[in-house]
Amino acid sequence: MIDRARETLKSTFGFADFRGRQEEVVARVLDRRSTLAVMPTGAGKSLCYQLPAIMLEGTCVVVSPLIALMHDQLRAARANGIRAATLTSADADWRETLDAFRAGQLDLLYVAPERASQQGFRDLLNSAPIALFAIDEAHCVSEWGHDFRPDYRQLRPMMAAFPDVPRLALTATADAHTRADILNQLGIPEEGMVVAGFDRPNIRYAIGPRDSLTRQLQALLASEPGPGIVYAPTRAATERLSESLATPGREVRAYHAGLPPEVRAANQAAFVASENMVMVATVAFGMGIDKPDVRFVAHAGLPKSIEAYYQETGRAGRDGDPAQAHLFWGADDFARARMRVAEVEPQRQAGERTRLDALGALVETAGCRRAVLLRHFGEDPPETCGNCDNCCDPPKSVDATVVAQKYLSAVARTRQTYGAGYVEGILTGQRSDRAEKNGHDTLSVFGIVEGEEAQLLKPVRRALMVRGALLPTEHGGMMFGSEARGYLKGESELHLVVPPKKQGRRGRSGRDSSPNPVGDPLFDALRDLRRELAEEAQVPPYVVFHDATLREFAARRPASRAEMGEISGVGAKKLEAYGDAFLAVIKAH
Template sequence: MSKLSPISNAIQTDAATVLKSVFGFDQFREGQKQVIEQVLSGRDALVLMPTGGGKSLCYQVPALIFPGITVVVSPLISLMKDQVDGLIASGVAATFINSSIPREQLLDIYRQLQDGHFKLLYVAPERLMQLDFIDRLHSLNVSLIAVDEAHCVSHWGHDFRQDYRLLGQLKRHFPNTPMMGLTATADIATRADISQQLALQSPFVFRSSFDRPNIRYNLLAKYKAVDQLIQYVKDQDGSGIVYCNSRAKVDELSVKLAKQGVRCAGYHAGLEPEIREKIQRDFIQDNIDVIVATVAFGMGINKSNVRFVVHFDLPRSIESYYQETGRAGRDGMPAEALLLFDEKDAARIRQWISMGENTERHDIELQKFAAMEAFAEAQTCRRQVLLNYFSEYSAAHCGNCDICVDPPKRFDGTQEAQKVLSCVYRLGQTVASQYVIDVLRGKNHKRIVEQQHDKISTHGIGKEKSDAYWHNIINQLIHQGLLRIDITQGATLKLTEAARPLLKSERQISLAVPRLALDTKKTRKSDKRYYDRALFAKLKHLRKTIAEQDEVPPFVVFSDASLADMAEQMPQSEQQFLAISGVGSTKLERYGERFLALISNHLNAPG
């Protein structure tokens, strides 16, 4: 192994010192040190790390070592504020510039920038690329430019933004300043496009594992989905996000959850900006536990203690799903992702994509959605499917998804399949799945009697099984290509050619025993750390009190992971408190006395 040069040794020492003294971490995560060294040497970089994987430190640590200022391109106002709040809580001079800042405050920020007061400046791409702003930056000593959410620059990405395309001009304005692109979600085509669009010069590319081992991936067949959601959310502890594809569904679900006693709120673009902002701040401040939202919510959320994410509707791409589920467990503590899946939803989404105005993106979006469907339909380890999509091939099962924890049981489903297919055929392939189920179960609804479908041979042949059971069987037959949904005719079921030999008993079929609910004994997330839960609850209460006094989110004071570490290690001196993960010198000075006093009182309490 070659020895580090004196320069590399100096970089290593400075970076490690900054990491511990400012951010409170004893060691770098995978890849952080390599990226930091390359950037400090003046090289461009492309960093691909999962949400919660430590991307921010890849530019925040160099920012505190470089002599000048680091400019961070960030897409959303709320994200900037949360990150700046966190940096200030750690004793870092940071600020942001966006449309929410009054003119007098903006002028004051400009003055402080000229005086060299700040080490990090967060700014939106549309503001950054204004010529007068570029001119202003030329008067500063810009040491590094970091482009967060860099996948937004690529038309291959799932969240392409026109404003980001202009960022490639930055290299022309600052040819000698290292630039860093950072993203958690990029396939091979998107990665190459990011480098090209940002005009990165021979960048150092680091791609860490996309795996988020602390997240448990669960899927349920969507049936009576509102009841499924209510039961799931009531079983959870802590903050969560529920994603829906429509504003109407957001409003409906948030009201129904609230009626069940869940502290929640709905969030979508149809609400007034000040209402959206208040809801988002209440969620970040832990004043409400659950946000029901369209995908417009969350990209700007830096909240580390989200414990679960539910997709009530199917996302359009693996990238979207990965990014949205990645908002859970950013502190490294156990978290869950639940996807409710219905083949009818999938058929509707395919139709919506095909009807989109941007015809150039149809094929790309349909291809990405097909991959999302494959993930939902998988009967093998979900994490393997997810990682394989990002070209991270894994031979081992993860042991932390519903398929691994509670593997699907197989059975000879030939008779069940024949009952369904025969019923669809006898109903003339003119009805949707629920009508087929009603006939199979022997219902005598008005329409069934009027159409004399109570007289056909398949009426009542499946009455011993539930609606949810047959719904699951139908979905499996669709997955296996024996049925298709005709979305142009009211989601009616149609037989395919592959159904013919099965109906004629010329072949057999294997199906999975329908899973109608999560087995919570098997699938409940578990934290293998043994810490004092009672002390943890007290520490959370103190954190909330301090956060309200300081007007910052609770996780800015300390993450759940730091509190769990305190509840496990129970530090009783400043030196021991400084050894807690996430405790730097500034946080020791600001919060150490109160937390140490609480821990001491807990240990000395009678009984």
């Protein structure tokens, strides 16, 4: 059976062989065994149900959380000749879809969990043979997952009505606790779990303090010419940043839940179709993005958790080409997060604090970022990865425990009332009318920090806020948090990461980081043709062919359909639809 699957993989998708654990998952599904597949974004999860859907008798019902995501996957499936349809509130052709389903003319039917859990849909499923239930973004079924969706809890009763139909749950983002919950909630045996690992080796992780955010983002956009996503913490920030980052020839748009639906839809469609647009978005611009050629993801503030960070950065480089993930954080991010934790139900507070502490460890580590991420998901990675900021340019670590004690002493002596600028002025002995009026120029802490210690004050404040030793007051001052006592009594140590000094323009330039040939007239002509064909078919360019396939066209210069069909990513349907047009461009060069 798996040999026939490999033949179908080549003829339909244009791939000579499976990647990673795909073969194991596909083999289990073809053997009609229920499975949970935990695979990193970009590892080809959708192929694990699309390939069996072609081979098995009946329709594969795919439960997916967002309409936009379903429509992206629908376009890609149809481009490969797969008989697919969506049944959503946005589809005008729902009657034709129902007729095709009942007539057994669909390989794939995509639905949302809200529809799948209704009795009417269960009745519909009785009218035609079902090959497989595929549950995408399966972490949504778990209250331990970071994107819990209550309707996912209703899927098990729906599937239980069809005991002979296998179940395939798919997720990229689930720690051990969440994985166990998914198995339990969806009725999948423990032996059915396939964990492919969480590493995304093509993504370069970089994390640093926010310091003139707009300038930092402008530098990132200048070095990364491809499509990108900037996640901003508020709706207002998305609009402000989208205006300040736009430049001639580089469109930047905003996306958030407060925009009119037609504007959101238009902005998302433009981004999916573009080859260099940047979207500044809240996390509302989330799982609905199935765009493989995103070259960078930047966070303009702290994500909700390591799971959320992993999933959001995972939207970069899904095509396997090099990609960047930048996080710009501030101490106030952690302070606000700690205040939010204090407001949740008491039984959830310990778990939320653990998640926040894990984020603190990630942003403050002097070691490998990837190792911290992978250990969080239960893996045992190497100590260094060679593709994160700390591995490529190792920082120094200094003992700042004494400076932390001085800082907290100054906050205490000024009665936990004043902001960072004032407290740091007292510590460095800056005389002012305000300090003299308050009598703070006579305090024992006045002027006790100088020289190299003075350079550490801002990083120390950030670190104390990350650790919950300092909290902001509602009037812009600072007060002690629960961890302050340990530092003041000498029971806790503070070791700080000191980033390396910047030397000119840091990091890889956009041209260096892109694997695409620069100035190759054939490659450029192939991209131009792809753009024309995509506009004509009203699909994004990557649905026609990925950049990697165009690179192979330019390098190997196939002279016939047979030669072109040997190139990865060229299935029979695409060869028939586009082969002659691309061969003509290759011949002309």
